[in-house]
Amino acid sequence: MFQTFDPLPTASGWQAHVIDQGWASFTPGDHAVWDTLYHRQAALLRGRVVSAFLDGLDLLDLGAGGVPELGQLNARLEQLTGWRCVAVPGLVPDEAFFAMLAERVFPVGDFIRRRDQLDYLEEPDCFHDIFGHVPMLAHAGMADAMQKVGQLGMEAIAAGQGDWVARLYWHTVEFGLLREGEDVRILGAGLASSFGEARVSLEGPAIERRRFSVAEATAAPYRHDAMQPHYFVADSLEAVVAAITEARVPVR
Template sequence: MFKEFHHAAADPLVPGWQAYVVDQGWGRFSSEDHETWDILYARQTRLLEGRIVRRFLDGLALVGLGGGGIPELARLNALLEPLSGWRCVAVAGLVPDEAFFAMLAARVFPIGNFIRTRAELDYLEEPDCFHDIYGHVPMLADRQVANAMQQFGQTGVEAIAAGQGDKVARLYWHTIEFGLVREEGELRILGAGLASSFGEAAKSLEDPQIERRRFTPQSAVATPYRHDAMQPLYLVADSMEAVVEALDGPLP
């Protein structure tokens, strides 16, 4: 599982986010790369049934990620943009904070232009296109979440400029990447880091040794996280509406 998102140390000389966009190079993916995507997609989708928020499953059906190997971003955007106004762009690796949040503010999501090897099915340090597309894009098909994510991008840009980058990174981590939420009385996965992890998805819900605390925006910005191992702690939101409100509102 990935323990980082497209986020790197702040740099006062960072150029505009467009400078980080590269060609996806879809034609260079091998048949094994496409088979790896199909293996990951099939087993993760089976695992998540009954374990993830309904909006994710609804979005997964709308953006058509299953079958046919790694999605070509142009074709993916043709489905995603009419739904929520978001589009995906390829990047070569981690994007600095300022550029990452500026992308979100522009309704643009960065997608790594590579996929893990067969030997790395269960763990990869840097997020690849499976994490980025499978983990994030289904939620971006939901208009309410999509609007909140854009606002959160603007909040992130302003927070970094004000020297509060740590706060916005923690709120992102404890919701969009590794958040849990209660839905219809059940504990469900929200975060993309969990949605795309075969090992951590079930563990986050079922391991009795893991600590789970109630999410509030205040608790999220005050709670450090691990980026180099499975999480020992998750924050649990009362509802999807509570998460949307937190992303759409001011930074605590």
């Protein structure tokens, strides 16, 4: 049985950001873009991403064809770890985002990039959100760690330390690396869903790769408009899950 953390009381009203996915409105061209991105990225990630991610792709049947319908996706995901996805029209405020995570709810954009945007899109679309994030939510340890990130986010924002939790999230959930056996593998969704940066993070000769710790990661700034100049490498998937689970918002 999956573990749960009692969510903090929320006044953020995150439910106000939830909309209908409007799955029937996705065009054949939209579904073709998903299929192109999926098959290209799945092929690239073999041997580059953590095994749990590939397991999640299979468990959730994300390569079945076209943009996943959230009701069908949730039927599988909730049974595995108690998480569910909801549609949102774009980025949601940090308070609402972390409140969602604290209740095992993951927001998914209701749109997909155009074919001329295959390699880069500044605002995350449903491919980034579903392909990049959701496979790891099928892993029991990361499912629990993501809920804890939500708890930490709510606490940190309430304490005026939103930057602290933003850096923790960025350097693990979005752009984290870790060791799996003898290899360094991709953990973060920003890397898993990026054709170019997935390669650069592991193979770029000028990239700095630092050993991960909560203290180091939460002190390190990041770029949201360019490839990262450095990445943090956790000792293992279990190590990053434990580090997040045991993290505490620092007292000023």
